[in-house]
Amino acid sequence: ARESGADIQVVTLPVAAIPRARVMNDTRGVLKAIVDNKTQRILGASLLCVDSHEMINIVKMVMDAGLPYSILRDQIFTHPSMSESLNDLFSLVK
Numbered sequence: 001a002r003e004s005g006a007d008i009q010v011v012t013l014p015v016a017a018i019p020r021a022r023v024m025n026d027t028r029g030v031l032k033a034i035v036d037n038k039t040q041r042i043l044g045a046s047l048l049c050v051d052s053h054e055m056i057n058i059v060k061m062v063m064d065a066g067l068p069y070s071i072l073r074d075q076i077f078t079h080p081s082m083s084e085s086l087n088d089l090f091s092l093v094k
Helices: 019-023 052-064 070-074 085-091
Strands: 008-014 030-036 042-048
Touching (some): 008 085, 042 052, 052 070, 052 085
Antiparallel strands (some): 030 042
16 A cells, blocks of 8 residues: 555554453454545454454445445444454554
């Protein structure tokens, strides 16, 4: 994305900061997302954590629909869940 000249942000959240990961006693990994500052769209994501196979479907749906990252930042998720970490990850976008 940077090589194409896009104005992007890369945000990163350690899995150790996620309440559900601590409850499951598996805090290994990191969540990372790339957001286009101009369009506010998610360009990509890497989710290296327990239950990432479920979370990536949510991110992909927002990407496919062309929606802004704020949809995931502001979404209400159950607590504690791994999906609620998407609130925290996308709250890091400035």
